Amino acid sequence: MTREGTSTLIRREDYLAPAFWIRKVELCFDLDPLKTIVTSKMQVERNAAVAHGPLKLHGEEINVLRVLINGESVSFRTEDDTLVIDNAPDADFALEIRNTCCPEKNTALSGLYTSGGSFFTQCEAEGFRRITYFLDRPDVMAVYTVLMRADKTKYPVLLSNGNLVEQGELDNNRHFAKWHDPFPKPSYLFALVAGDLVAREQRVRTRGGKDHLLQVFVRRGDLEKTEHAMNSLIASMVWDEARFKLPLDLERFMVVGVSDFNMGAMENKGLNIFNTSALLASPATSTDADFSRIESIVAHEYFHNWTGNRVTCRDWFQLSLKEGLTVFRDQEFSMDMAAAPSARAVCRIQDVRQLRAMQFPEDSGAMAHPVRPDSYVEINNFYTATVYEKGAEVVRMYQTLVGRAGFEKGMTLYFERHDGQAVTCDDFAQAMADANPGSELTKRLDAFKRWYSTPGTPRVTARGSYDAISRTYTLTLSQQNNGAAPQVIPVAMGLIGHGGQVLPLELQGEAEYHGNERVLVLDQAEQSFTFLNVFVEPVPSLLRGFSAPVLLDDGLSDADLLTLLTHDTDAFNRWEAGQRLALNRILAAVRSGTPLQLDAAYVDAMRSVLNHPQLDAAFKELALTLPGEAYIAEQLDVVDPQAIHAAVEAAQLQLAQALRADWVAAFEANGTIAGGYQPDPVSVGKRSLANLALAMLVLDTQAADAAVWQGRAYQRFKDAGNMTDRLGALAALVNGGAGLADSALERFHALFKADPLVVDKWFALQGRAPEREGRTFAKVKALLKHPDFTLKNPNRARSLIFSLCMFNPAAFHRADAAGYVFWADQVLALDAINPQVAGRLARAMDRWTTLTEPYRPAALEAIRRVAAKPDLSPDVREIVERALASGS
Known part of the structure; x- marks a missing residue:
C-alpha cells in the first residue's frame, strides 16, 4: 500500500500462511544518519503447505542496491512497496539484500530513525519493512545475528537484541558490536540502538541460580532518574518467576530511553525501548502518577518477554493475545x-476508570471493533483500548471462572504447548480450558470465545424480588448487546442488609453453602437465581471488583446505593455506589435542562466518606472525585458537552462550598507527610486527598477566606518538596481560575524549562x-x-x-466550531509528519454522531475537510472514513 494509493482492507478470514519461511537472519548496519547501509542475509525455505508462487517481500522508503540468491545476482521487480522475485528456488536458499535508508528524515518514527543524535528503532507493527525488505509479518520467526558499525565518538554504545558476542575497533575511529538472539522472533521485535548513552547496571540472580545483567540506558544527565525504573524491573523479574515460574532467559536485559517515541514503550526481545516519559522519575520532576505508570509499564514490557516474545501472535488480528494478556499481568503485578x-482495591478502581473513560466510548463509536478485529486498513489504528484494556478484562474473566490456581495451570500449559510459536487467541482459550477440566469456563468455552468476536459493551439488567414469608430472594439477570448472541458473564456478588448485615448465600438447587460471596455465571439471555434463608430484605452487591466489562442496570434506589456506600465489604462496589449517586444527579440535570442542585442526602453521604476514620485517604479521593465527562456522555443518546460540563462544574462547586470545613480538615490532616518522599500507597493516598482538598478550597472564589486559600496554594506551589504537591497546587490555582495562576505558570516554566517532560506537564495543564x-x-x-512547542515530538504534541x-x-466542542477547525488543522499538519500520531488525534471525532445541535453538523464538516485531502495517510483515512460512514 502506498501513501497515495487506495487503502486496502485486510480481513482476518483471508489469513494465509506465508509462501516462504525465513529461519535465520544476519543483519549488518553501517550507520549514518543520512545514508545507512543495511545488508541482510537470510536463510529462506519454501513453505510446502502453500501453493507455488513468487517471493514477495515488504519494504517502504528504502533504496535497493543489490539482490543475490546463493551468491548470484537475481532479477527482481518492485510494485506497491513490495519486492518480487518471480523465480525463487524450491530448495532452501540464501537470500542477500543490500539497501540504504535515511534515518535522519524518518519523522514517522517507525523503522530506523534518529533522535537527539542517536539511532533508535520502532518496528511494531510494520516498521521493519522501512529498514530492509523482509517478510514483515508476525508468523515469520527467525534467529537474528546483528553486526553494527559506526563512528565510535558519536555512537560509543551499540545495542541489539539478545547477547553481546563480539565487539572491537575498526579503522577511521569506527568500532563494531555483534549481537545474537538465540530465540526465534518475528521482525516486529527487532531492535537497534546506537548513541552516546550512559547506563545504570545491576546484576541479579534468579531463583534458578542464573546470574543476569540488567541495564537501563539513557542520555547523559538523566542517569539519576533511572533508579525507580531499575527497581521496577527487578521487582517485575522476581514477581514473574514467583507467580508464573517464568524466568529471564537471556544473559542480560536492557532498557533504553528515547524522547521521540510514538508509544509508551516497546518489548523488543531483551532490548526494550521506552519513551522517556515512561522511564525517567525523580521526586522533584515526577508525580505519584508518573511513578506508578513507570512501574506498570516497565513490568508490562518485561512480562512481554514470555507473553508476546516467546509466544507471539500468528497475525495482527490476534494482537490482544499478547496485549490483553500482558495488561492483565501488569495489573495483577501492580495489585x-x-x-x-x-491499596489493591484502589488499583482496581483506577483500572476500571481508565476502561470506562477510553474503551466504553470506543465500543460505541465509529471505530468500534471486537477484541479480535475482523478487518483493518492500517494496523496501527488497532492498538486500542479494546485490544488492550477490554482484552485484559477478558483475561481476568478466565481467572474468575477457573480460579487463580487454575489460571496459573492454564498459563503453564499454554507455554508447554506453544513456546517458540506464533499462535491465536483460540490457542490460549483452549489451553485454559484443557488445564481446567470441569470448570465453568470449560463447560462454556465456545460461548466464552464470543468475547473475542463481538463488538460493543453488553448491558446487564438485574432485578430482585424478596419474599419475606418464605425468606427467599430471587435475582433475575438478563443481557443484551445489539442483538448479538449471549455472552458468558461472571457476576461476582453478595447480599447486604439495609442495616449492614452481610447475608449468607444459599442458592436453591445446590447442596453446599458458598459463604457470603460467590460468582454467578450469566450465559443466557435471562436467568433467575433464588437464594434461601435470607432473613432480611437484601440489597444486591453485583459485579464486585468489576467482574465483567459490562454496563449494569440494577435498578437500585438512592437508599440502596447509600447502603452499599456505607456497608459494602467490596471496596469497588462501595466506590461504585458513590459514583452512581453522583451520576444520577448529573444526568437528571442534563436531561431536564435545569441547573444542578445537590440534595442534602448526597452531600451528607460525601461528608461521611470524607470524615470516615477507617477509610484510606486514596479511597476517599477516588470516592469524592466526580465521574468523568466522557463517561457521563456515554450514558446519553444525545450529547451536549457544554451541558455536561456545566452540571459537573456545578456539582464540584457545591461540594466545595457545602463541605468547606471538612476540606480544610482533610487538607490539614494530609497536606504534610513526615520524612522524605516515598511513592508508597499510604503516602500517595494522603497526597492525592490533600491535593483534592486544596483544589476544592481554591475553587470557591466567593468564600470569605478565598484569598487566604489562594495564597496558601501559591505558597505550597513555591515551597513543595516534590512534583506531586507542586503540580497539585499549580493545578488548583489554574483550574480554580485564581488570580495567581498566571504568575505560578510563569514561575513553573522558568524553574523547569530545561526538563522536557516537566514542560509537557506545563502544556498539558493549560490544555486541560x-x-x-x-x-x-x-x-x-x-x-x-510558544518556542518550546513542536509537532515533531509526539509527547509535546500530545501534551x-x-x-x-x-x-x-x-473547550473543544464550541458553538462557533472553532474547536473542530483546530482539530482538522492539527490532524492534517501531523499527518504530514507522523501518521500514527495523527491517527490517534483523529479519534477525537469517533462519536460525533451523538452530538446535539449545533455541534453535529460542524463536526461533520471538519471530518469531511480532513477526508478530502488526497494524499492522506492510511492511518488517518481509515478513521475519518469510518467516522463518515457512522453518520450515514
Whole structure:
C-alpha cells in the first residue's frame, strides 16, 4: 500500500500462511544518519503447505542496491512497496539484500530513525519493512545475528537484541558490536540502538541460580532518574518467576530511553525501548502518577518477554493475545505490589476508570471493533483500548471462572504447548480450558470465545424480588448487546442488609453453602437465581471488583446505593455506589435542562466518606472525585458537552462550598507527610486527598477566606518538596481560575524549562484547564507558537493538542466550531509528519454522531475537510472514513 494509493482492507478470514519461511537472519548496519547501509542475509525455505508462487517481500522508503540468491545476482521487480522475485528456488536458499535508508528524515518514527543524535528503532507493527525488505509479518520467526558499525565518538554504545558476542575497533575511529538472539522472533521485535548513552547496571540472580545483567540506558544527565525504573524491573523479574515460574532467559536485559517515541514503550526481545516519559522519575520532576505508570509499564514490557516474545501472535488480528494478556499481568503485578487490600482495591478502581473513560466510548463509536478485529486498513489504528484494556478484562474473566490456581495451570500449559510459536487467541482459550477440566469456563468455552468476536459493551439488567414469608430472594439477570448472541458473564456478588448485615448465600438447587460471596455465571439471555434463608430484605452487591466489562442496570434506589456506600465489604462496589449517586444527579440535570442542585442526602453521604476514620485517604479521593465527562456522555443518546460540563462544574462547586470545613480538615490532616518522599500507597493516598482538598478550597472564589486559600496554594506551589504537591497546587490555582495562576505558570516554566517532560506537564495543564469564556481555547492556540512547542515530538504534541481535543470537552466542542477547525488543522499538519500520531488525534471525532445541535453538523464538516485531502495517510483515512460512514 502506498501513501497515495487506495487503502486496502485486510480481513482476518483471508489469513494465509506465508509462501516462504525465513529461519535465520544476519543483519549488518553501517550507520549514518543520512545514508545507512543495511545488508541482510537470510536463510529462506519454501513453505510446502502453500501453493507455488513468487517471493514477495515488504519494504517502504528504502533504496535497493543489490539482490543475490546463493551468491548470484537475481532479477527482481518492485510494485506497491513490495519486492518480487518471480523465480525463487524450491530448495532452501540464501537470500542477500543490500539497501540504504535515511534515518535522519524518518519523522514517522517507525523503522530506523534518529533522535537527539542517536539511532533508535520502532518496528511494531510494520516498521521493519522501512529498514530492509523482509517478510514483515508476525508468523515469520527467525534467529537474528546483528553486526553494527559506526563512528565510535558519536555512537560509543551499540545495542541489539539478545547477547553481546563480539565487539572491537575498526579503522577511521569506527568500532563494531555483534549481537545474537538465540530465540526465534518475528521482525516486529527487532531492535537497534546506537548513541552516546550512559547506563545504570545491576546484576541479579534468579531463583534458578542464573546470574543476569540488567541495564537501563539513557542520555547523559538523566542517569539519576533511572533508579525507580531499575527497581521496577527487578521487582517485575522476581514477581514473574514467583507467580508464573517464568524466568529471564537471556544473559542480560536492557532498557533504553528515547524522547521521540510514538508509544509508551516497546518489548523488543531483551532490548526494550521506552519513551522517556515512561522511564525517567525523580521526586522533584515526577508525580505519584508518573511513578506508578513507570512501574506498570516497565513490568508490562518485561512480562512481554514470555507473553508476546516467546509466544507471539500468528497475525495482527490476534494482537490482544499478547496485549490483553500482558495488561492483565501488569495489573495483577501492580495489585500485588500494593499489597494491602485497600491499596489493591484502589488499583482496581483506577483500572476500571481508565476502561470506562477510553474503551466504553470506543465500543460505541465509529471505530468500534471486537477484541479480535475482523478487518483493518492500517494496523496501527488497532492498538486500542479494546485490544488492550477490554482484552485484559477478558483475561481476568478466565481467572474468575477457573480460579487463580487454575489460571496459573492454564498459563503453564499454554507455554508447554506453544513456546517458540506464533499462535491465536483460540490457542490460549483452549489451553485454559484443557488445564481446567470441569470448570465453568470449560463447560462454556465456545460461548466464552464470543468475547473475542463481538463488538460493543453488553448491558446487564438485574432485578430482585424478596419474599419475606418464605425468606427467599430471587435475582433475575438478563443481557443484551445489539442483538448479538449471549455472552458468558461472571457476576461476582453478595447480599447486604439495609442495616449492614452481610447475608449468607444459599442458592436453591445446590447442596453446599458458598459463604457470603460467590460468582454467578450469566450465559443466557435471562436467568433467575433464588437464594434461601435470607432473613432480611437484601440489597444486591453485583459485579464486585468489576467482574465483567459490562454496563449494569440494577435498578437500585438512592437508599440502596447509600447502603452499599456505607456497608459494602467490596471496596469497588462501595466506590461504585458513590459514583452512581453522583451520576444520577448529573444526568437528571442534563436531561431536564435545569441547573444542578445537590440534595442534602448526597452531600451528607460525601461528608461521611470524607470524615470516615477507617477509610484510606486514596479511597476517599477516588470516592469524592466526580465521574468523568466522557463517561457521563456515554450514558446519553444525545450529547451536549457544554451541558455536561456545566452540571459537573456545578456539582464540584457545591461540594466545595457545602463541605468547606471538612476540606480544610482533610487538607490539614494530609497536606504534610513526615520524612522524605516515598511513592508508597499510604503516602500517595494522603497526597492525592490533600491535593483534592486544596483544589476544592481554591475553587470557591466567593468564600470569605478565598484569598487566604489562594495564597496558601501559591505558597505550597513555591515551597513543595516534590512534583506531586507542586503540580497539585499549580493545578488548583489554574483550574480554580485564581488570580495567581498566571504568575505560578510563569514561575513553573522558568524553574523547569530545561526538563522536557516537566514542560509537557506545563502544556498539558493549560490544555486541560476548565474553559471560561473561551480563554482556555485561546490560550492553547497561542501556545502553538510558544518556542518550546513542536509537532515533531509526539509527547509535546500530545501534551497540548490532545489535551484540548480529547480531554477537554467544554473547550473543544464550541458553538462557533472553532474547536473542530483546530482539530482538522492539527490532524492534517501531523499527518504530514507522523501518521500514527495523527491517527490517534483523529479519534477525537469517533462519536460525533451523538452530538446535539449545533455541534453535529460542524463536526461533520471538519471530518469531511480532513477526508478530502488526497494524499492522506492510511492511518488517518481509515478513521475519518469510518467516522463518515457512522453518520450515514
